[in-house]
Amino acid sequence: MTHRPTSLLALLFLLLFAPFSAFAATVSLDIELGFYGHFQLHSWTPLTVLLENRGRAINGTLEVIVTSGSELLGDIQTMMYAMDVELPYNARKAAAFTMRFDSFTHPLRIRLRQGEETLVEQTFNLRDGYTTKPFVVVADEKVSPDALATFPDAVFSSNVRPRFLPDTWYGYDSVMLLIMNADMLSALNDHQFKALTAWLTQGGTLLITSGMNYGVLSESRFKELLPLQVLGSTPFQKIQAFQDFCGAALRGESPFLVTNVRISQAETVIAEQQTPILLKKSVGNGQIIFLTLDAQSPPFSRWPGRAAFWQKMIETYALPEKAAIPRIDREHLLAALFVHIPARLPTVSRMLALFICYLLVMKWLFWLFSKQAGRRIWFALAILLIISISAYASYSFAVKMLADNRQTWNGLLHLHLPQQRQVASGEYVLGLYAMQAAPYTLDFAGQSYPLTALFPKNAPRQATFPFRLYETPSGQQVSGELEKWSQVFFSLNAPVELPISAHLSENGDALTFQGSQLTRHAISSAYLTFGGNVYAVGDLSGEQVERLCQKITFDATTDFMPENATSAVAKTSIFSRLISGDNDSGVLQRDMQRELAAKLMSRLRDAYRERADVACLMGWMSEAFVEPKLQGERASAPSLTLLTWEIPIE
Known part of the structure; x- marks a missing residue:
C-alpha cells in the first residue's frame, strides 16, 4: 500500500505523455535524394520525402534544412525548404522539393512539425552521395548495372524511376542527357511533365527510345512533346549505318523490328535503307533525339558497340559547356540597387511648414536678443539650443518618413x-x-x-x-x-521566351539592323558593339524594323541614356515626388540605367572584340518578366529589364 501514490503518479504520467510518444512513433519518413541517391555539388537537385502515417490525422509542416559553409572560415549558412502537408490516418505521401547543395560535410536534416511540436526528425549523411560529374539519367523502372556501365567515365550514369524525376525545370540542372522509353512519359505527373518540357525549351537534351507499343506514340502527351507519323515497322537483321556513326554495326541473332516514323522538321542522323533510325529535332534551345528501337531490349541491349554509341551521342548532342555571359559586376550591381532604394519622401508642404516655424522662432529670439543687452550670453545659448532641437526634429521627421515605408x-x-x-x-x-x-x-x-x-x-x-x-x-x-x-x-x-529575330550587315562605317517581331518586345536606348566599336541604335519597335546604326565614340564619359528623355523625366519626377510624397521611380531608374549600361558596355566590347560573325546589342525592355510581390509593401520600384542579344553579321 505504501507504493500506491507512486503507482498512481506513474499511471497519470503514462496517460498524459504516452499518446504523444506513440503519436510520434506512428510517423516515419525516408528520402529519395537526387538521382538514385546521388547529386552534383553546386547544382539544383530533386529531393522526394516519403512520409507514412500509421496514427491519427496530421496537419503539419515538413521542413528540409540544408547547411553549407565551414566552421573554420566562419561562413556557416543554413537554408530551409518547407511545405505544408496533410496526412490522414494510415496514409502515405510523397513531397517533392528542388534544392541546392554546396557542401557534403553537413548532414541533411528533415523534420515534420505540427505547431510547436516536432513529430519526427531524421538526419541523412551526404558524403556518399555527391559527385562533381554531370548526370546521364535513364528514366525507367529498372535498368541493369551492365547497361549503366556502358556510359563514358566523364559522366555519372544513374537509373531513376519516373516518379522520382524533378517536378521543376531547374531540378535538371546537373543532367547532361535524359534517356527514357516512350511509354515512360505516361508515368510522369503533370508537374513533372511541365518541368520536362520547360527544361527542353531552355536547352535540355532528351533521348526517347521506341518499343513495339505504337499506341504510346499517339497519346496526347507524347504528341504534345514530339508530334510524329507512324508508318509501321521495318524488319532488319543488321543496321550497317551504325558503323559510320560510331564504328560498330548493329547485328541481331534474328530479325528485329524498327519503328518507321516521320517527324516534321527533324534531322535524320542515321538511316538504313531510307528508314530513319536516329532523328533529332530542336525544341526551343534544346533538342529531342528519337531512337526508333528499344535500347533496353535485344539486339541493342547486347550490342558490343553500345559504349561507342553512347560516347558518340554525348560528344555530339549532349549539353556543351555553358558559355560565359558578360554580366554586370555583382558588387557594382548590388551597390547600384542599394543606392537607388525607392522610398517615400517628405512633401513640400510639410517641409515648408517646418521651415516657416523655424524662421519665426529664430526671428523672435533675435528680437529678444537685441532688447536684452545684459543677458546676451543666455540668449546665445538659447539660440544654439533651438538650432540643435530643430536639427534633431528635422532629422527625426525625415527618418520617420523613411521608416513609414517599413x-x-x-x-x-x-x-x-x-x-x-x-x-x-x-x-x-x-x-x-x-x-x-x-x-x-x-x-x-x-x-x-x-x-x-x-x-x-x-x-x-x-x-x-x-x-x-x-x-x-x-x-x-x-x-x-x-x-x-x-x-x-x-x-x-529566370529563362524567358523571346520570339524575336534580327540580322546585321556592314554598310561602310555603319551597320544596318533588320529585325522582326519587335512590336510586343520593344527595346529602348539600344546600342551595338562589334569589332571593338560601339554603334547607336535607338528605340526598336514594330513587326519589321530597319535601322542604320552609326558608330559613336565610347569612353568613360559616354552617356547611354538620351539627354532629352533624361532631362524631361528628371524634372517631372523630382517635382512630383516632392509635391506628392509618393514614390516616382523615374529618376531612380534613369540614374541606375545610365550607371549600369556604361559598365556593361565596357565588358561587352571586350568580350566581342574578336568576333567577326556576331555583334551584341544592349538595350532596355519595359516588360516585367519576373513579378515579385512583397506582402504589405508601401513603396517599390518597377523592375528594370536589361537585354543583351547576339545578332549574326551577314
Missing part, C-alpha cells in the same frame, strides 16, 4: 539571348530593404525559381536561416525576418 524592394533582370535562339537566359537580382524590424513574405505570381541569397563583399554572414523557401499550392513563397535598417539580396534564374 519594407521596400527593387530589382534588375538581365536577359541574354544567344544568336539564332528564342529563349533567353535571365538572371534576376532583387534587393529587399527594411526601415523597421519586421517579417517579410515574397511571392512570384505563382512561379517557382532557383533562388539563392547574395552577400555583398565583406558582409557579415550569420549561421541562421537567411530565408525560407515555402512551397504552396499557389506557387513559391520566400519568407524571413529583417532587422531595422537592414537589407538582403536575392538572385534567381
Whole structure:
C-alpha cells in the first residue's frame, strides 16, 4: 500500500505523455535524394520525402534544412525548404522539393512539425552521395548495372524511376542527357511533365527510345512533346549505318523490328535503307533525339558497340559547356540597387511648414536678443539650443518618413539571348530593404525559381536561416525576418521566351539592323558593339524594323541614356515626388540605367572584340518578366529589364 501514490503518479504520467510518444512513433519518413541517391555539388537537385502515417490525422509542416559553409572560415549558412502537408490516418505521401547543395560535410536534416511540436526528425549523411560529374539519367523502372556501365567515365550514369524525376525545370540542372522509353512519359505527373518540357525549351537534351507499343506514340502527351507519323515497322537483321556513326554495326541473332516514323522538321542522323533510325529535332534551345528501337531490349541491349554509341551521342548532342555571359559586376550591381532604394519622401508642404516655424522662432529670439543687452550670453545659448532641437526634429521627421515605408524592394533582370535562339537566359537580382524590424513574405505570381541569397563583399554572414523557401499550392513563397535598417539580396534564374529575330550587315562605317517581331518586345536606348566599336541604335519597335546604326565614340564619359528623355523625366519626377510624397521611380531608374549600361558596355566590347560573325546589342525592355510581390509593401520600384542579344553579321 505504501507504493500506491507512486503507482498512481506513474499511471497519470503514462496517460498524459504516452499518446504523444506513440503519436510520434506512428510517423516515419525516408528520402529519395537526387538521382538514385546521388547529386552534383553546386547544382539544383530533386529531393522526394516519403512520409507514412500509421496514427491519427496530421496537419503539419515538413521542413528540409540544408547547411553549407565551414566552421573554420566562419561562413556557416543554413537554408530551409518547407511545405505544408496533410496526412490522414494510415496514409502515405510523397513531397517533392528542388534544392541546392554546396557542401557534403553537413548532414541533411528533415523534420515534420505540427505547431510547436516536432513529430519526427531524421538526419541523412551526404558524403556518399555527391559527385562533381554531370548526370546521364535513364528514366525507367529498372535498368541493369551492365547497361549503366556502358556510359563514358566523364559522366555519372544513374537509373531513376519516373516518379522520382524533378517536378521543376531547374531540378535538371546537373543532367547532361535524359534517356527514357516512350511509354515512360505516361508515368510522369503533370508537374513533372511541365518541368520536362520547360527544361527542353531552355536547352535540355532528351533521348526517347521506341518499343513495339505504337499506341504510346499517339497519346496526347507524347504528341504534345514530339508530334510524329507512324508508318509501321521495318524488319532488319543488321543496321550497317551504325558503323559510320560510331564504328560498330548493329547485328541481331534474328530479325528485329524498327519503328518507321516521320517527324516534321527533324534531322535524320542515321538511316538504313531510307528508314530513319536516329532523328533529332530542336525544341526551343534544346533538342529531342528519337531512337526508333528499344535500347533496353535485344539486339541493342547486347550490342558490343553500345559504349561507342553512347560516347558518340554525348560528344555530339549532349549539353556543351555553358558559355560565359558578360554580366554586370555583382558588387557594382548590388551597390547600384542599394543606392537607388525607392522610398517615400517628405512633401513640400510639410517641409515648408517646418521651415516657416523655424524662421519665426529664430526671428523672435533675435528680437529678444537685441532688447536684452545684459543677458546676451543666455540668449546665445538659447539660440544654439533651438538650432540643435530643430536639427534633431528635422532629422527625426525625415527618418520617420523613411521608416513609414517599413519594407521596400527593387530589382534588375538581365536577359541574354544567344544568336539564332528564342529563349533567353535571365538572371534576376532583387534587393529587399527594411526601415523597421519586421517579417517579410515574397511571392512570384505563382512561379517557382532557383533562388539563392547574395552577400555583398565583406558582409557579415550569420549561421541562421537567411530565408525560407515555402512551397504552396499557389506557387513559391520566400519568407524571413529583417532587422531595422537592414537589407538582403536575392538572385534567381529566370529563362524567358523571346520570339524575336534580327540580322546585321556592314554598310561602310555603319551597320544596318533588320529585325522582326519587335512590336510586343520593344527595346529602348539600344546600342551595338562589334569589332571593338560601339554603334547607336535607338528605340526598336514594330513587326519589321530597319535601322542604320552609326558608330559613336565610347569612353568613360559616354552617356547611354538620351539627354532629352533624361532631362524631361528628371524634372517631372523630382517635382512630383516632392509635391506628392509618393514614390516616382523615374529618376531612380534613369540614374541606375545610365550607371549600369556604361559598365556593361565596357565588358561587352571586350568580350566581342574578336568576333567577326556576331555583334551584341544592349538595350532596355519595359516588360516585367519576373513579378515579385512583397506582402504589405508601401513603396517599390518597377523592375528594370536589361537585354543583351547576339545578332549574326551577314
